[in-house]
Amino acid sequence: MDFSIKTHDAKTSIATLKSGCIVVGVFENKKLTPEAEALDKSGEITAALKSGDISGKPGSTLLLRKIAGAIAERILLIGLGPEGDVSDKIISLAALCVARVATTLGANDAVIALPLASIKERNQAWGIRATVQVLRDGEYRCDGLKSKKDAAPTGVKKFAFLATALQTADAKEALAQAIALANGTDLTKDLGNLPGNFCTPTYLATAAKKLAKEFKLDVEVLDRKQLEALKMGSFLSVARGSDQPPKFIVLKHMGGKAKDAPVVLVGKGVTFDSGGISIKPGLSMDEMKYDMCGAATVLGTLRAIAEMKLKLNVIGVIAATENMPSGSATKPGDVVTSMSGQTIEVLNTDAEGRLVLCDALTYVERFKPSAVVDIATLTGACITALGHHNSGLFTRHDEAHDTLANELLSAGKATGDTAWRMPIEESYNEQLKSNFADMANIGGSAGGSITAACFLERYTKKYTWAHLDIAGTAWKSGAAKGATGRPVPLLTSFLIHRAALAK
Structure with a gap:
């Protein structure tokens, strides 16, 4: 077309x-x-x-x-x-x-x-x-x-x-952005729709390298030994049950000024989620190939802004693994140590996304970011709360975080790729208490999407952060089954706005 x-x-x-x-x-x-x-x-x-x-x-x-x-x-x-x-x-x-x-x-x-x-x-x-x-x-x-x-x-x-002649310059810019956004959205759909035997952590790493080559981006892929050296015990605990090696992908679009702090996008890249030892029921388990749509969103958004040559520093970080049951898999009741040094009692191995993301959120401190947004198909509870219309948006309540939340909500309204802000309050942290570790990885069924966000929030104290739970919006089921490409439009619009402010 x-x-x-x-x-x-x-x-x-x-x-x-x-x-x-x-x-x-x-x-x-x-x-x-x-x-x-x-x-x-x-x-x-x-x-x-x-x-x-x-x-x-x-x-x-x-x-x-x-x-x-x-x-x-x-x-x-x-x-x-x-x-x-x-x-x-x-x-x-x-x-x-x-x-x-x-x-x-x-x-x-x-x-x-x-x-x-x-x-x-x-x-x-x-x-x-x-x-x-x-x-x-x-x-x-x-x-x-x-x-x-x-x-x-x-x-x-x-x-x-x-x-008209007066409109042409702006119209051409809008069209170029629209085509770049469509290309990025299609990439996210393509990756999301691939089955788990094709789209492995290694496949995602290869896709990132192809993007880097096409658009002259910087890319780094860390393997298991490097992750062990970084003491990413939480992330690696999820990868233990799989024969597929985990990959930690860092993709950099440095289109802004050298001294400008980057915006960091962090994507959950669980390329297939069986639930691990806490195995999921068989019905619709095939849709757990979509559990890497956060990672696919990061790659699609980076592709869009790279094609636009957006004048902004943006870093994409993807923690990619499978979550599988085996003799070496993490068991319910195991205690693991995250990169931050905080310990986690794994009460349910199917609450693995937060275990993957928490080490990635610790890792990105080194970039001294202006803002961090993580994107994850994190909880079924978010679907219960918001259905399939809005992604869940979570962040702390203070001036910097309220500003970030408003930017993301506005970008969602502008593109039709909408989000709804959910609460994060100290009272919910009571549900994450553990007798044997610094925290449990689940807080019960009540407010499940909120306690998941509260878990992540503990790893983000050093920067401005927001979490997008896209479990209800990243794909469709039934006769229309397929990845939607969301929230690439929201994030791309958000970054375009940030670039305009940086001028």
Whole structure:
């Protein structure tokens, strides 16, 4: 799928544009957008509205062919609701309509002339990014391991967005960002959808090295002996039951000033989670290949900002392992020592994500970060609390952490990749008390996502930190089973904002 910006002189009617299809909006009450009016020299669009062939309600569509006075072969009308009330949700729905209809057309190219510069509380750049995201999401396929590939989508392959000469520079920047974000999101989906026998810790390390080579990033991969030397006893306790060697991946995009403190993204990379000795029930255990979606998010986000050449220092850290049962696996009741020196009583080996992340969160102290965000499919309790709409956001409550939380929440709202802030309070730490170690790795079923975040928080005292629990948002089950690519849009928007502040 190819995207471009077409600079168009406002004095020249779009009726003169040569295209397989021009997409324009119409409103309820038989009103036309200015772009639709410019095409309606013969009155055919107005007649279609008056006849009721299209209502103008959001999501309604009508395809017209070869209307008099327009050079384009087809005109696609899309309903936008009441005039003057074009919201981001309506434009996102319109983009879905474009994606659906475009696959049914015999045209190779289309011009999108929707009123993207007139979205309430948004701008044209947002409209371009949102539309590209929807179109690319509709094109995505995960049939790489099938001997017979799914039928390739047909229809429109080239989309151009209209912009005036004054709008063109900003529109091109927005489009470049949108394409980079879509590429990063697709990488996260690809990695998440791979089964555990393909996407091993070594595979993730190789993927990071490929990214580093393509975009000239710095990369380092630590193996078991190096992790032992660092005394990462908590992380290694999870890896003990697997034949696959653990990998600790550090990927650096140093696009900012040398003296600027980096933002660090830490991803949980459990490439398959059987639960270990506390083994999971068999039903849907195949979906535990998605337990590395935090790691996939880090790689996808680094790919997006590297393609954008974002002027910001960002370091991605991934702790990758399997969690498997075997004669050497960690047992419930074992006590392990983390890199920080704090001891942990492992009451449940299926609460392994926090054991992996705590050593990674200690390791990143060396970077003296401006902020650290960890991303993990950490708890089923987060799905119970928030469902599949919002990722869970946890952090301490003080000025620095409230600022970080607001940045992340705003980035989520801007992209539709939303999060909801959950509490972290000292009272929840009571549930993590152990008679035999500094803490237990679980705090019972009550408030499970919160006590998991409280566990991680103990390892983050030296910097500003936030935790994103993406257990409910990283993939879909059922007939639509597959990785979603979230929260790459949220994190990429957050980093773009940080880069703008750093100028």
